[in-house]
Amino acid sequence: MHRLGAVWRAVALAAAVVVGGAGCGGPAASSPQPENSPSAAPPPGSATQSDAVPAGRTPSVGVLVSGDSHFCTASVVDSPRGNVIATAAHCTNDFGSGTLEFAPGFTGAAKGSYPYGKWKVRAVQVDDRWTSDQDDSVDYAFLTVDPDAQGRSVQSVVGASTPDWGAGPDQRVTVVGYPLEDxxxxxxxxxxxTDVHRDPDLAAMLLMHCGGFWEGTSGSPWLVGYQGPDRLGRIIGVLSGGDTDVESTAVLFDAKARSLYERATQA
Structure with missing residues (x-):
């Protein structure tokens, strides 16, 4: 399963967000440009993969961070102010005090490194059905992040994918994510x-078969037309779960997701 485990729910208690509306942001963390250009993820080939491969650094994709711990994957989504990221709704469960940050391009053993800094999350938007019933058909969330200490938006530093609110269920996608250290x-x-199709058991879901998507990859963007870190294509959903590391699901972005995104752009 990719769902947030008990250890990470405990970490989540230390994260600060306002769910469903604008929150109070403190000073934003700095976001320095790296001295060296990041290695790019290779453009996908024509063959369908059965197992994930190392992606290289993809600046717009990173991890959610609380203190010294990271959990879940998130990515920057194009927005008017360049300050919106997408992840799975279950990655935001139980957040209520402390600090939650987004670390794009995160990499490295142990505590890792932050080549683009950490960007403080100001607000989280999730569907009411997730809040009340944890309805899997709305397991997506849009988060608003503060500018860095230089006043830059995260999108202006690392880029963003374009949200697609009307993609069909049969797609070829590139999924980029961060399994945990284990x-x-x-x-x-x-x-x-790889190619993805509608999940026969869950009508609202897309189903992917590709090995290596362990816990930590929840929130990974599902990208159509991905050609590398500078040509990200369209994001049609985020990884929400799966029974094994080989089977993963995502909810297609739709009008409900767009409504949350629009709230995030105003938070």
């Missing part, structure tokens, strides 16, 4: 390019 001691992102 299966990824160097904290490097992985990627898989």
């Amino acid at each position: 299966h990824n001691p160097q904290n490097r992102p992985i990627a898989c390019t």
